Amino acid sequence: MRTISKLARAGFLVAALLYFSGCRMPVTPNELINPPTSELSLPENKWDEIQKLLPKGAQLVPQTLGQGNGIAFGDLDGDGIDEALIVYKENPLHGKTLKAALLKQKSAQWQIVWDTQGFGYGLDYSKIADVNRDGLPEVVLSWSLGNAGTGMDVYVWRNDTLMLQSKEEYRASPDKATVVGGIS
Amino acid sequence: MGIQQRLVGSYLAVIAITVAILEIFLIFSVKSYYYRNVERALVSQAELSASFFHQYFSAEDLEKQTERLLKGFSQHSAAQVQIISRSGQLLQDSTGMRGSPMMTDYPDVQEARNGDVGIWQGREPSTDESVLAVSYPLQSVDGNAGVVRYVTSLTETKKTVDRISEILITVGIIVVAIVTVVGVLLSRTITSSVSELKFAARKMSEGDFSARAKKRYRDELGTLADTLNAMATKIQRDEALKNDFISSVSHELRTPLTSIKGWAVTLYSNRGEDRTLLEDGLRIIETETDRLTRMVDELLDFSKWDNGQIELYRVSLDLSDFLRNIGKQLAPRAARLNITLEVDVSDTIPSVQVDENRLKQVMINLIDNALKFTSDNGSVKIFARQVEGGVRIIVEDTGAGIASQDIDHVFQKFYKGNGSTHGSGLGLSISDQIIKQHGGTLTLESRIGVGTKAIIHLPV
Numbered sequence: 001m002r003t004i005s006k007l008a009r010a011g012f013l014v015a016a017l018l019y020f021s022g023c024r025m026p027v028t029p030n031e032l033i034n035p036p037t038s039e040l041s042l043p044e045n046k047w048d049e050i051q052k053l054l055p056k057g058a059q060l061v062p063q064t065l066g067q068g069n070g071i072a073f074g075d076l077d078g079d080g081i082d083e084a085l086i087v088y089k090e091n092p093l094h095g096k097t098l099k100a101a102l103l104k105q106k107s108a109q110w111q112i113v114w115d116t117q118g119f120g121y122g123l124d125y126s127k128i129a130d131v132n133r134d135g136l137p138e139v140v141l142s143w144s145l146g147n148a149g150t151g152m153d154v155y156v157w158r159n160d161t162l163m164l165q166s167k168e169e170y171r172a173s174p175d176k177a178t179v180v181g182g183i184s
Numbered sequence: 185m186g187i188q189q190r191l192v193g194s195y196l197a198v199i200a201i202t203v204a205i206l207e208i209f210l211i212f213s214v215k216s217y218y219y220r221n222v223e224r225a226l227v228s229q230a231e232l233s234a235s236f237f238h239q240y241f242s243a244e245d246l247e248k249q250t251e252r253l254l255k256g257f258s259q260h261s262a263a264q265v266q267i268i269s270r271s272g273q274l275l276q277d278s279t280g281m282r283g284s285p286m287m288t289d290y291p292d293v294q295e296a297r298n299g300d301v302g303i304w305q306g307r308e309p310s311t312d313e314s315v316l317a318v319s320y321p322l323q324s325v326d327g328n329a330g331v332v333r334y335v336t337s338l339t340e341t342k343k344t345v346d347r348i349s350e351i352l353i354t355v356g357i358i359v360v361a362i363v364t365v366v367g368v369l370l371s372r373t374i375t376s377s378v379s380e381l382k383f384a385a386r387k388m389s390e391g392d393f394s395a396r397a398k399k400r401y402r403d404e405l406g407t408l409a410d411t412l413n414a415m416a417t418k419i420q421r422d423e424a425l426k427n428d429f430i431s432s433v434s435h436e437l438r439t440p441l442t443s444i445k446g447w448a449v450t451l452y453s454n455r456g457e458d459r460t461l462l463e464d465g466l467r468i469i470e471t472e473t474d475r476l477t478r479m480v481d482e483l484l485d486f487s488k489w490d491n492g493q494i495e496l497y498r499v500s501l502d503l504s505d506f507l508r509n510i511g512k513q514l515a516p517r518a519a520r521l522n523i524t525l526e527v528d529v530s531d532t533i534p535s536v537q538v539d540e541n542r543l544k545q546v547m548i549n550l551i552d553n554a555l556k557f558t559s560d561n562g563s564v565k566i567f568a569r570q571v572e573g574g575v576r577i578i579v580e581d582t583g584a585g586i587a588s589q590d591i592d593h594v595f596q597k598f599y600k601g602n603g604s605t606h607g608s609g610l611g612l613s614i615s616d617q618i619i620k621q622h623g624g625t626l627t628l629e630s631r632i633g634v635g636t637k638a639i640i641h642l643p644v
Contacts, residue, residue: 149241
C-alpha cells in the first residue's frame with residue numbers, strides 16, 4: 001500500500017511539474033470571474049445569433065456615457081437594413097482585449113464584415129450616426145482612459161468595408177462632437 | 185537498533201523526503217505564481233496606458249498633459265505611477281512630486297527610453313524596499329516622447345507568500361507527525377510478533393521446551409512461530425523417547441546382569457559340586473552375556489548409523505541360499521515357540537550386491553520381531569520374488585499387528601509400540617537405515633489382529 005501511494009505521489013508531482021513547466025502560468029482568480037453564459041440578453045433575440053459569431057466567452061461592453069449596452073444599430077450602406085455595431089471584450093481567459101465588430105445582415109443571417117481592436121479601459125460610447133454632416137452615416141467608437149480623456153475613432157463606409165477616417169483625442173460632450181481632422 | 189526504530193525511521197525518512205520535495209515545489213510555485221501575476225498585472229496596465237497614449241494623445245506635448253494623463257493612468261491601478269520625460273526626468277508621480285529627480289539609474293527606465301519594455305525587480309535605494317517596476321515607452325509621432333512607469337512594493341506580496349509558506353510548512357510538519365504516530369502503531373504489529381518470538385525462542389534456548397510462540401498473523405512471522413513450535417514439540421517428544429529409552433535400556437541391561445550375578449553367586453557357593461547345576465548356570469551366563477553383547481552392539485551400531493560412519497562391504501549374494509540359511513538358523517526358536525517358520529524362495533531369483541552381514545542383521549531383526557509378536561500356532565513366512573527393477577523380500581506373520589497410529593513411528597529411533605515391550609526400540613530404525621543405504625526401501629503393512637507384512641525392496 002505504501003508503494004502505491006508513493007507512486008501516486010510521484011505521478012502527481014511529475015504531472016504538476018509538466019503542467020507548470022510545459023504550460024503558461026495559470027490565470028489569476030480575478031481573470032476567472034465571468035458571467036454564466038445564459039445571462040446575456042438582447043432585444044428581439046438577435047443576440048443568440050450574433051453571439052455565435054463572436055469568439056467564445058465574449059462579453060458586451062456597455063458604454064459609460066448614456067444608456068448604451070455596447071450595441072448600436074444603423075444603416076451604413078443605405079440598403080434599408082440596419083447594421084449592428086458591437087463592442088465586446090474577448091474571453092477574459094484569453095486576455096481582456098476590447099474589440100469592436102460590424103455585423104451585416106445578409107439574407108436574414110448576421111455576418112461579421114469588419115472588426116477592430118479597442119483601446120483604454122472601456123467604451124465611452126458607440127454609435128452609427130452622421131457626425132461630419134456629409135449626409136452619410138459614420139461609425140463612431142469612443143474609447144475611454146478614464147480621467148485621462150477619450151479617444152474617438154470615426155470610420156466611414158467605403159467599398160463594402162469601413163475605413164478609418166480620423167483618430168482624435170476628444171474631451172467635449174459627444175453630442176456637440178465635431179470632427180476637425182480630415183480623412184486619414 | 186531495534187526493528188521498531190528502524191521501521192519507524194524508514195517510514196519517517198520516506199515521508200520526510202516526500203513532504204520536503206512537495207513543500208519546496210509548492211512554495212516555489214506559489215512564490216512564482218504571485219510574483220509573475222503581479223508583474224503581469226503591471227505589464228498589461230502599462231501596455232494599455234502606453235497604447236492609448238500612442239493612439240490618441242501623442243499629438244500633444246507630453247509635458248503639457250502629464251497631470252491629466254497621470255489621473256487616467258493611475259485610475260485602475262493601485263501601483264505608483266510615474267511619468268518620465270524623454271530625458272529621464274520625473275514629470276509626474278502618483279504618490280506626490282518630490283522634485284524632479286533623474287530616473288535614468290533604474291534599469292527598467294533605461295530600457296524603456298531605448299524603446300523596449302523594461303521590467304526590474306530590486307530594492308528602492310532611498311527606502312531599501314523591495315519593489316517591482318515596469319516601464320513602457322510612450323511613443324508619439326516623432327518617436328519616443330517619454331516613459332510611463334508602474335512601481336509596486338513587493339512587501340505585501342512577500343508577506344503573503346511567506347504566510348502561505350508558513351501554512352504549507354505547518355501542514356507538512358503535521359503530516360510528518362501523523363505519519364510518525366501511525367508508523368509507530370503499525371510497526372507494533374510487526375515488532376510485537378517478533379518480540380514474542382524472541383521471548384519464546386529464549387525460553388526454549390534455556391531448556392524450557394514447553395514454551396510456545398504465539399501466532400498473531402498468517403504471515404512469515406506466523407509461519408516462523410509455527411515452525412518454532414513444531415520444533416519445540418519434536419524436541420519434547422524426542423526428549424521423552426530418549427528418557428524412555430534410557431530407562432528401558434537400563435532395565436534391559438539389568439535383567440541379564442541380575443541373572444548372571446545370581447548364577448555366579450550360586451555357582452560360587454556350590455563350588456562345583458553339582459555338575460548339572462554348573463553346566464546349566466554357565467550356559468545361562470553365556471546366553472545372557474550374548475544378549476548383553478547384542479544389545480550393546482545395537483547401541484554402538486546405532487550411534488554409528490546416526491553419525492554416518494557405517495560403510496557397506498557389498499558382495500554378490502545368492503538370496504535363496506542366504507534366506508534358507510537364516511530359516512534354518514531360526515527354525516529351532518520357532519519350533520520352541522510353536523510357530524511355523526516357512527521359507528519360500530524361487531531358485532531363479534537373481535543375486536544381489538549387498539553387505540551380507542548387514543542384510544542378515546535386518547532379516548534376523550524382522551523375523552525376530554515377527555516371532556516376538558506372533559502367538560502359539562501362528563506362522564511366519566519368508567518370501568523372495570523377482571520384481572521389476574529388483575527383488576522383493578517379504579516377512580509376513582500372523583501376529584498382533586501394529587496400530588495405524590503407530591505404524592508411522594515404528595522406524596523412529598527409540599520408538600516402541602507400547603512401553604512394556606522388551607528391546608531398545610532401535611531394531612527397525614537400524615534396519616530401515618541399512619536398507620536405505622543399499623538404495624532400497626523397507627515398508628510395513630499391518631492390520632491389528634491379522635498380522636504384519638514387512639516388505640524389503642532391493643534394487644539389482
